Amino acid sequence: MSISIHDVHWSAGGLMIVNGISIDVAPGKTLGLLGPNGSGKSSLLKLICRLRNVKSGVIALGNTDIAGMARLDIARRVALVEQQATTEAQVTVLDVVRLGRTPHRGPLSPWSAADDKAVNDALRHVGLPERSGQLWHTLSGGERQRVHIARALAQTPSELLLDEPTNHLDIQHQLEILSLVAKLPVTSIIALHDLNLAAMFCDNLAVLHHGKVVATGTPEQVLTEDLIADVFGVRAYIERSAHHGRQHVHYRLD
Amino acid sequence: MVQPAVMGERWWARLALVILSFVVLGFMISLAVSIGEISIPLETTAKAVSNRLFGTAFELSRIHQGIVWDYRLSRALLAASAGAALALSGAILQALLRNPLAEPYVLGISAGASTGAVAVMILGFGYGVLTLSTGAFIGAVVAFILVSALAAGAGGGADRIILAGVAGSQLFNALTSYIVTTSANAEQARGVMFWLLGSLSGVRWPDVYLAAPVALIGFAVSMFYARALDAFTFGVDAAAALGIAINRVRIILLGATALMTAAMVSIVGSIGFVGLVIPHAARFLVGPSHGRLLPASAIIGAIFMVAADIVSRIIIPQQILPIGVVTALFGAPAFALILYKARRPV
Numbered sequence: 383m384s385i386s387i388h389d390v391h392w393s394a395g396g397l398m399i400v401n402g403i404s405i406d407v408a409p410g411k412t413l414g415l416l417g418p419n420g421s422g423k424s425s426l427l428k429l430i431c432r433l434r435n436v437k438s439g440v441i442a443l444g445n446t447d448i449a450g451m452a453r454l455d456i457a458r459r460v461a462l463v464e465q466q467a468t469t470e471a472q473v474t475v476l477d478v479v480r481l482g483r484t485p486h487r488g489p490l491s492p493w494s495a496a497d498d499k500a501v502n503d504a505l506r507h508v509g510l511p512e513r514s515g516q517l518w519h520t521l522s523g524g525e526r527q528r529v530h531i532a533r534a535l536a537q538t539p540s541e542l543l544l545d546e547p548t549n550h551l552d553i554q555h556q557l558e559i560l561s562l563v564a565k566l567p568v569t570s571i572i573a574l575h576d577l578n579l580a581a582m583f584c585d586n587l588a589v590l591h592h593g594k595v596v597a598t599g600t601p602e603q604v605l606t607e608d609l610i611a612d613v614f615g616v617r618a619y620i621e622r623s624a625h626h627g628r629q630h631v632h633y634r635l636d
Numbered sequence: 637m638v639q640p641a642v643m644g645e646r647w648w649a650r651l652a653l654v655i656l657s658f659v660v661l662g663f664m665i666s667l668a669v670s671i672g673e674i675s676i677p678l679e680t681t682a683k684a685v686s687n688r689l690f691g692t693a694f695e696l697s698r699i700h701q702g703i704v705w706d707y708r709l710s711r712a713l714l715a716a717s718a719g720a721a722l723a724l725s726g727a728i729l730q731a732l733l734r735n736p737l738a739e740p741y742v743l744g745i746s747a748g749a750s751t752g753a754v755a756v757m758i759l760g761f762g763y764g765v766l767t768l769s770t771g772a773f774i775g776a777v778v779a780f781i782l783v784s785a786l787a788a789g790a791g792g793g794a795d796r797i798i799l800a801g802v803a804g805s806q807l808f809n810a811l812t813s814y815i816v817t818t819s820a821n822a823e824q825a826r827g828v829m830f831w832l833l834g835s836l837s838g839v840r841w842p843d844v845y846l847a848a849p850v851a852l853i854g855f856a857v858s859m860f861y862a863r864a865l866d867a868f869t870f871g872v873d874a875a876a877a878l879g880i881a882i883n884r885v886r887i888i889l890l891g892a893t894a895l896m897t898a899a900m901v902s903i904v905g906s907i908g909f910v911g912l913v914i915p916h917a918a919r920f921l922v923g924p925s926h927g928r929l930l931p932a933s934a935i936i937g938a939i940f941m942v943a944a945d946i947v948s949r950i951i952i953p954q955q956i957l958p959i960g961v962v963t964a965l966f967g968a969p970a971f972a973l974i975l976y977k978a979r980r981p982v
Contacts, residue, residue, distance in 0.1 A: 428873070431877055433873050433876050433877060453876065453879050453880070453881055454879040454881075455879075456879065457877060457878050457879025458879065460877075461877070462877040464870070464873060464874060464877075467870040467871060467873075467874055468870070469734075469869045469870050469871075470734070470736060471869050471924045472919065472923070472924050473869060473924050477866075477869075477923075477924065477925060478869070478870075481866060481867060481869065481870075481878060482878075484863055484864075484866070484867050484878040484879060484880070485878055485879035487863065489860050489861065489862075489863060489864075490860070537878075
């Protein structure tokens with residue numbers, strides 16, 4: 383497995399936010415993390431790259447427990463795209479993407495050709511190579527998200543974690559970003575709200591509710607009318623799309 | 637096409653800039669040594685320095701030799717060290733706390749250092765074992781811990797730390813005033829108040845031997861962590877996700893900041909605005925990357941402080957203004973100008 387999460391618990395302020403979660407993600411696969419607000423999606427992503435320490439349970443990258451890994455070694459392997467991370471600093475697109483090389487550089491080592499290649503490839507992946515000189519605060523929300531993804535790609539990770547990467551994006555950029563991530567040869571975990579996009583782009587889905595996994599499997603197995611009613615409190619009608627062959631959720635108001 | 641990497645590109649331009657800034661600093665220090673109640677030609681200054689440094693034997697009056705070496709050169713070098721250290725402290729705090737207003741003075745670190753120094757000087761705190769500088773350092777660290785705890789208790793965040801700093805400055809300034817008014821005799825009180833506004837009077841070589849190494853060590857430490865500081869651009873979690881050992885980096889850099897602030901405050905008093913304004917000016921000139929921002933802040937801070945010292949000595953004939961008054965008088969409008977120039981398109 384690329385990422386193995388076994389019986390992980392984590393609490394904050396006396397509340398159990400992550401309550402015994404176990405998930406495995408195979409190398410190169412894309413896992414969609416679904417669930418209502420506050421179900422523990424963001425917390426789980428932070429635990430996987432050890433921004434928070436698990437209270438109990440084990441998270442492993444490959445066969446290595448992350449609890450015993452150096453922070454730098456985790457960062458060389460796992461990249462995280464947070465929700466809406468922004469800055470007041472007058473940084474350019476290139477400055478931000480270059481930050482992705484931080485874990486691969488010593489404090490005094492010079493900028494290398496490999497660093498250059500990683501940054502250029504990352505910018506090309508998100509379609510922003512000619513915008514590298516633009517200032518951060520002049521970018522739209524969608525462009526900022528793409529820059530963050532480029533920064534994460536410049537980290538040349540084998541595991542990529544994205545926390546609601548399509549928030550605030552128009553539909554064209556939502557599709558672009560998700561198809562980009564789905565095609566990348568890395569293991570990805572994406573926290574998502576849009577069930578239809580999750581069904582279109584993810585190999586597997588895991589649904590969280592109150593800090594527990596309530597369903598895992600392929601989109602076909604996971605996305606059922608009963609589950610959506612139980613977890614999201616919404617009535618839905620699900621069919622296989624005649625256009626792209628994946629599950630499609632119709633919401634019902636009656 | 638992506639523009640080529642900046643590192644290694646136009647290295648000669650960067651080198652030229654470094655050399656130029658040192659030439660400007662050297663020239664400013666020469667001016668500071670030459671200008672004063674007794675005006676000394678630059679040539680005489682050069683000869684006096686050469687006599688002491690290289691053992692040359694230029695014919696000079698003992699008075700000139702003494703003024704140049706014992707009074708004015710030490711004072712100018714101290715001004716340069718203090719300016720560099722305060723500007724570096726500001727640049728580090730602004731990056732770590734992600735707040736453009738962060739600097740030792742605003743966060744109450746200078747006020748805490750003053751209280752510590754005054755407690756040693758007037759109350760005899762530490763029974764003669766603690767030096768003024770040690771007292772200032774303890775005061776700076778206590779102030780910073782208190783302000784951090786207050787900010788964390790108020791929910792943390794970039795704005796809370798400034799509010800906590802304002803509260804901390806008020807508290808420590810009040811403590812300092814309390815100690816001065818209740819325990820100091822009239823002469824001590826006048827000396828202390830002058831010193832709290834910042835003063836380079838009475839600076840001698842031993843002060844330089846403390847201040848210059850502290851500034852250089854602070855610079856070396858912060859340069860070692862320049863990339864870590866860059867990684868804080870998007871916050872603490874983002875830095876950690878880039879592999880930065882955030883706790884270690886914060887402790888080391890905040891310690892370096894406390895040390896630099898404490899050393900300078902114990903010698904020249906608390907001088908405001910340098911830590912706030914200079915990093916912004918430097919950012920305006922060389923951009924936000926700390927590999928360039930830190931050296932630029934240090935050198936501009938040094939030049940600014942030496943210039944401020946010259947102004948403080950010549951602006952009113954026969955009288956020396958506290959240097960803190962000069963830095964604020966020039967710093968505040970300069971800051972307004974920077975804000976105006978760097979304003980964002982709405």
